Amino acid sequence: MEINTEKDSRYNDLEKMSVRAILQNINKEDQSVPLAVEQALPQIEQLATIVTHRMRKGGRLFYIGAGTSGRLGVVDASECPPTFGVPFDWVVGIIAGGDTAIRKAVEFAEDNTTQAWKDLQEFNINEQDVVVGIAASGTTPYVIGGLKMANEHGIATGCIVCNAGSPVAATAQYPVEVVTGPEFVTGSTRMKAGTAQKLVLNMLSTSVMIQLGRVRGNKMVDMQLSNNKLVNRAARMVMAETGIDEATAAELLKQHGSVRKAVDAYNNK
Template sequence: MSFTKTTEQSSKYNHLEIMPVAELLHNINNEDKAVPLAIEKALPQIEKLVDKTVLKLKEGGRLFYIGAGTSGRLGIVDASECPPTFGVPFDLVIGIIAGGDTAIRRAVEFAEDDKEQAWKDLSAYHINSNDVVVGIAASGTTPYVIGGLEKCNENNIATGCITCNSGSPLSAVAQFPIEVVVGPEFVTGSSRMKAGTAQKLVLNMISTATMIQLGHVKGNKMVDMQLSNEKLVDRGVKMIMDEIKVSYEEASALLDAHKNVRKAIEAYGNK
């Protein structure tokens, strides 16, 4: 299938090497402003994927992200932040990158070109029809990601994607495609820029909206967050104070006793 990769088109700017720093920053910022507007156009697509993800996770499934390079790293970042933020198990949202964990820090040559490897990587987690797999690829042509989604479709596993080109092979494979068309990058082809920003924002939307729907937020507070440092303990104490109108000392004692903001609030209400 032939289509236009806007992510690979030449930048609207030229002679970057002679631009003053102020002009470089101004122009990058101008390009970045287009990202949320592009995402706005894709909101109906994002909603469909979130609805499916919530349904599957309520049935005991998991959410997987697969990608290569920047896309893979962004999926891993989003997945890794779900347990501390929402108190969910570490294996509820899982990020997988082409080339394995080594590729998180250092590019693994040609890892993204292996069309069979993603399914092998997913199979290590005993993936099944309860799960959802979201392929992330700015270009929409990454063989690793496309191959993974194709195998998921064959095995009755729900598939989505996040791409920054319209009408890509990846979108054609995904059951729930999300296309955020941000246009050419400031540095031609550097999809870690606008495309990466778009992917990060969409991932935020998917995981946050899903976790809210699953009940891990009360009001606007992260009541199930892990209390993994003093800053978060202090935040938890203040959440309790705000919710049940007690002193800092009382809230701190409740949190110390129950080790969880939600449980502390519920215990106070059940006295």
């Protein structure tokens, strides 16, 4: 297998470049990422469809990964409750090395082929759930081991990788391969590969939550009202939906706790 994300950068003597040249060249490389994601849309659709199907039946979505890939999964999972008002355990991000690895690299955690399954078992994972492995190289032992065990236990598996023909993609039932090529800094997959993974995660979780009814029109009607900015946004949404004034909208939100419930309460009075 040829690991394109590990190939030498198309640029050399980076330390001799001006700041402007560095920025321009990084930006030039970054512009290729959405085009690579576009090529993978059919695969993303298949993965989003199975996740939606399983979650409608009470299943959950698990992300497993190491390093940057693991952190991106944790970020996406952690943003689902405040954005869509879902329980914290609907989407779960697991990183090799545990939560400590979110801030500080844990040596050789990604090389453990059995730990991911142990980590998943802590959540009583079952056949209703879906496990998505995230690995830029597509070769991470932690992810491969977790996907293999999930397959053996009848659990649907997917992946997000940035190389073609990888062991992770071969193991996943619903692989997503976004081939991003060499990084500006050779092997630094937090750059283009990480951007690609973030875009796919955005698309996956958002499309699933829309299908599960967690968006109305184009609004986050179930978002958690956890700060003043969100409370004010919610009040504007209620006002737009009902035509009532700001004070009344604020009172409805205080009573009912979400845009959806506030609007429904007003419409059903």
